Amino acid sequence: MRIGVLAKAAGVSVPTIRYYESIGLLTPPARQGGQRVYGGEAFKALSLIRHCRELDFSIDETRDILASVQRRLPCSDTKTFAEKHLGSIRKKIAELRALEATVAALVSGCETTCCGSAAPDCVILQPGCGAA
Amino acid sequence: MRIGVLAKAAGVSVPTIRYYESIGLLTPPARQGGQRVYGGEAFKALSLIRHCRELDFSIDETRDILASVQRRLPCSDTKTFAEKHLGSIRKKIAELRALEATVAALVSGCETTCCGSAAPDCVILQPGCGAA
DNA sequence: CTTGAACCTCAAGTGGCTTGAGGGCGTAGC
DNA sequence: GCTACGCCCTCAAGCCACTTGAGGTTCAAG
Incomplete structure (x- = not known):
C-alpha cells in the first residue's frame, strides 16, 4: 500500500501522514525505490490516530494512547x-x-x-x- | 511614559506591546535615545486592545474595531x-x-x-x- | 564612575498541520 | 526506447498570537 492509498483508506491527507512520521507518531515504513510502502498495521495505527484527533486529543495524548495500546495496558488506562x-x-x-x-x-x-x-x-x- | 510603565498600566507584557507595534496594531511612538516614549493615547489604545483580546476577538477583528473607534463610526458597527x-x-x-x-x-x-x-x-x- | 534595571533588535519556539518549490519514480501508450 | 502523466520524495515556510532567549545599549541611582 503506497501513501496515497493509505491516506484515502484512513481519511487523512498525505502530508499529514508524513508529518506524523516526522514527529515519531507513526513508525517509518519500508521503502521501495525510495517510496513508502505500508501494511495493515500502519492502517490500524493511523485510523486510531485519526480517531483520537477527532476526539480532540492532543498529539502528545495521542502518543500516550498509542503506547498504551501497543503495550496492551488495561482498559482502565x-x-x-x-x-x-x-x-x-x-x-x-x-x-x-x-x-x-x-x-x-x-x-x-x-x-x-x-x-x-x-x-x-x-x-x-x-x-x-x-x-x- | 516608557514601555515598562505602559505595560504595567495596561496589564500587558512588554514584548506583547512591541509585537503589537510590529504588526501595525499600535502606532509606533516617539523615541528618546532609541527608547519608546508613550503618551495617554497609547494607553487608551492598548487598553482597548487588551479589552478586545480578553473578549477573545482575533487580532484582525481587534484591528477593525480600533479603526471604527478612531473613525468614530456609529455604535451599531x-x-x-x-x-x-x-x-x-x-x-x-x-x-x-x-x-x-x-x-x-x-x-x-x-x-x-x-x-x-x-x-x-x-x-x-x-x-x-x-x-x- | 560604576552598577543594575530597563530598554533595544532579531531569531526561534509553541501546535498541528498546510502549502509550495523543485525534483524523482512508475506505468501506459506510441 | 521515449514521452507523458500521476504519484511520490524532501525541505522550507506559513498560519495565530504571542513567548522566550541571546546579545547588546541606555538610563537613573549611589
Missing part, C-alpha cells in the same frame, strides 16, 4: 485518558459560556444604553467591564 | 462585531458540547461494556464510533 480529557473539555465549555454571557450582556447593554452614539463611547468597548 | 463574535462563540460551544457528549458516552460505554479488557479492545478506541 484508556478510560483515565478519556476522563481527563472530558474534564478539560468541560472546563473549556465553562470558560466559553462565561465569555458568551459577558458578550451577550455587552450587546444588550449597548442596545438599551448607548445605541446610536459613537464607537469610542459604546459600552461594549469600555475596558474593565466584563473582562474574561 | 461595534454591536455588529460583537454579535458576529457571539455567534462564533456559540458555535464553538455547540461543537464542544457535542464532543463532550461523545466522550462521556464512550467513557460510560467503557465502564458498562469493556472495563477490564486490554486497551486495543476498549470501546473508547474503536475508530468510527462517535467521530467529531
Whole structure:
C-alpha cells in the first residue's frame, strides 16, 4: 500500500501522514525505490490516530494512547485518558459560556444604553467591564 | 511614559506591546535615545486592545474595531462585531458540547461494556464510533 | 564612575498541520 | 526506447498570537 492509498483508506491527507512520521507518531515504513510502502498495521495505527484527533486529543495524548495500546495496558488506562480529557473539555465549555454571557450582556447593554452614539463611547468597548 | 510603565498600566507584557507595534496594531511612538516614549493615547489604545483580546476577538477583528473607534463610526458597527463574535462563540460551544457528549458516552460505554479488557479492545478506541 | 534595571533588535519556539518549490519514480501508450 | 502523466520524495515556510532567549545599549541611582 503506497501513501496515497493509505491516506484515502484512513481519511487523512498525505502530508499529514508524513508529518506524523516526522514527529515519531507513526513508525517509518519500508521503502521501495525510495517510496513508502505500508501494511495493515500502519492502517490500524493511523485510523486510531485519526480517531483520537477527532476526539480532540492532543498529539502528545495521542502518543500516550498509542503506547498504551501497543503495550496492551488495561482498559482502565484508556478510560483515565478519556476522563481527563472530558474534564478539560468541560472546563473549556465553562470558560466559553462565561465569555458568551459577558458578550451577550455587552450587546444588550449597548442596545438599551448607548445605541446610536459613537464607537469610542459604546459600552461594549469600555475596558474593565466584563473582562474574561 | 516608557514601555515598562505602559505595560504595567495596561496589564500587558512588554514584548506583547512591541509585537503589537510590529504588526501595525499600535502606532509606533516617539523615541528618546532609541527608547519608546508613550503618551495617554497609547494607553487608551492598548487598553482597548487588551479589552478586545480578553473578549477573545482575533487580532484582525481587534484591528477593525480600533479603526471604527478612531473613525468614530456609529455604535451599531461595534454591536455588529460583537454579535458576529457571539455567534462564533456559540458555535464553538455547540461543537464542544457535542464532543463532550461523545466522550462521556464512550467513557460510560467503557465502564458498562469493556472495563477490564486490554486497551486495543476498549470501546473508547474503536475508530468510527462517535467521530467529531 | 560604576552598577543594575530597563530598554533595544532579531531569531526561534509553541501546535498541528498546510502549502509550495523543485525534483524523482512508475506505468501506459506510441 | 521515449514521452507523458500521476504519484511520490524532501525541505522550507506559513498560519495565530504571542513567548522566550541571546546579545547588546541606555538610563537613573549611589
